[in-house]
Amino acid sequence: MNGVRSVILGTGSALPARRVSNAELAQQIDTSDEWIVERTGIRFRHIAGPDETTSTLAADAARAAIAAAGIEARDIDLIVLATATPDQTFPASATKVQALLGIEDCVAFDVAAVCSGFLYALQVADSMIRAGAYARALVIGAETFSRILDWEDRGTCVLFGDGAGAIVLAAEEDSERGILATKLHADGRHNDLLYVDGGPSTTGTVGKVRMKGREVFRHAVVNLAAVMGESLGAAGLTAADVDWVVPHQANARILDATAKKLGLAPEKVVVTVDQHANTSAASVPLALDTAVRDGRVRRGDLLVLEAMGGGFTWGAAVVRY
Numbered sequence: 134m135n136g137v138r139s140v141i142l143g144t145g146s147a148l149p150a151r152r153v154s155n156a157e158l159a160q161q162i163d164t165s166d167e168w169i170v171e172r173t174g175i176r177f178r179h180i181a182g183p184d185e186t187t188s189t190l191a192a193d194a195a196r197a198a199i200a201a202a203g204i205e206a207r208d209i210d211l212i213v214l215a216t217a218t219p220d221q222t223f224p225a226s227a228t229k230v231q232a233l234l235g236i237e238d239c240v241a242f243d244v245a246a247v248c249s250g251f252l253y254a255l256q257v258a259d260s261m262i263r264a265g266a267y268a269r270a271l272v273i274g275a276e277t278f279s280r281i282l283d284w285e286d287r288g289t290c291v292l293f294g295d296g297a298g299a300i301v302l303a304a305e306e307d308s309e310r311g312i313l314a315t316k317l318h319a320d321g322r323h324n325d326l327l328y329v330d331g332g333p334s335t336t337g338t339v340g341k342v343r344m345k346g347r348e349v350f351r352h353a354v355v356n357l358a359a360v361m362g363e364s365l366g367a368a369g370l371t372a373a374d375v376d377w378v379v380p381h382q383a384n385a386r387i388l389d390a391t392a393k394k395l396g397l398a399p400e401k402v403v404v405t406v407d408q409h410a411n412t413s414a415a416s417v418p419l420a421l422d423t424a425v426r427d428g429r430v431r432r433g434d435l436l437v438l439e440a441m442g443g444g445f446t447w448g449a450a451v452v453r454y
């Protein structure tokens with residue numbers, strides 16, 4: 134008897150129409166395709182146009198997830214949207230997604246944990262489902278980081294992209310599938326290593342992304358390997374049981390180093406950073422949907438999702454898909 138579990142019924146994703154190559158960026162700033170590929174693995178990113186916002190991308194990803202789940206939008210009773218780039222300071226972009234989907238009544242709110250936002254949103258939704266409060270949840274990660282990049286800072290602007298990913302979670306009794314364990318962490322002593330230099334309560338402006346990349350990199354490998362081990366332990370499993378790691382797509386070198394630390398073969402890591410760059414809270418569900426749709430991730434596979442970002446915040450989830 135497993136009790137109630139939150140099972141992934143369907144996945145979806147959405148990307149802005151405009152795709153930008155490293156070579157295109159190199160025409161505007163002092164960088165090169167060679168530097169970006171070698172240091173990060175990134176080749177392309179999608180950049181939102183004027184009519185594409187966090188909530189429109191989120192709603193497109195949600196529609197695809199709802200269709201894949203084989204349900205109707207009105208069946209959703211909870212929307213948790215992870216984002217650090219909401220359309221407006223308030224209302225929560227989750228309520229805009231609700232309106233775009235035509236859902237008359239449900240619970241809808243945003244979660245702010247930057248790149249780990251999807252893992253935070255997942256644990257929140259899973260807890261609310263297992264508590265019996267909701268039956269079908271949309272968990273979304275969506276970002277338009279291009280709007281908060283300093284396009285003159287080559288150390289950050291080449292790294293990020295825009296996009297959205299979504300899953301439909303449903304309560305199921307005694308399922309073999311579903312979310313088996315989630316583990317989250319935060320350490321606010323590292324606020325100054327990755328942050329935005331503005332906000333409603335300080336400057337009254339939106340601000341731009343600032344990052345001490347090398348230090349973030351160092352913490353990322355240590356923290357991600359630790360939290361993946363911790364979440365597998367909580368599920369009574371080991372790295373040997375894992376079919377796919379679906380990681381936050383910040384840097385191909387972080388993915389390699391983390392897998393190595395856990396003794397996982399690189400072939401078991403879903404890599405989309407080359408195509409999407411770092412899409413913050415969107416990156417894990419975007420990578421998951423990509424791997425589901427191209428046939429890599431199959432029903433019954435054991436997945437470990439993981440992410441780390443500003444705060445620092447970090448986390449991992451063990452999921453039987």
Ligand code: UT7
Nearest residue numbers: 164165168172248287288291346347349350353383384442
């Ligand atoms: O999603 C949240 C988590 N974020 C991350 O996980 C990001 C973690 N950090 C990283 O991925 C890497 O640290 C970066 C990709 C950001 C940077 O790679 P790095 O190997 O740590 O390079 P660096 O920052 O130490 O810079 C090396 C050199 C510098 O030149 P000097 O001082 O050695 O002459 C930079 O000025 O590379 C230069 N540089 C660039 N050159 C060409 C920095 N950005 C660029 C660029 N193009 N875009």
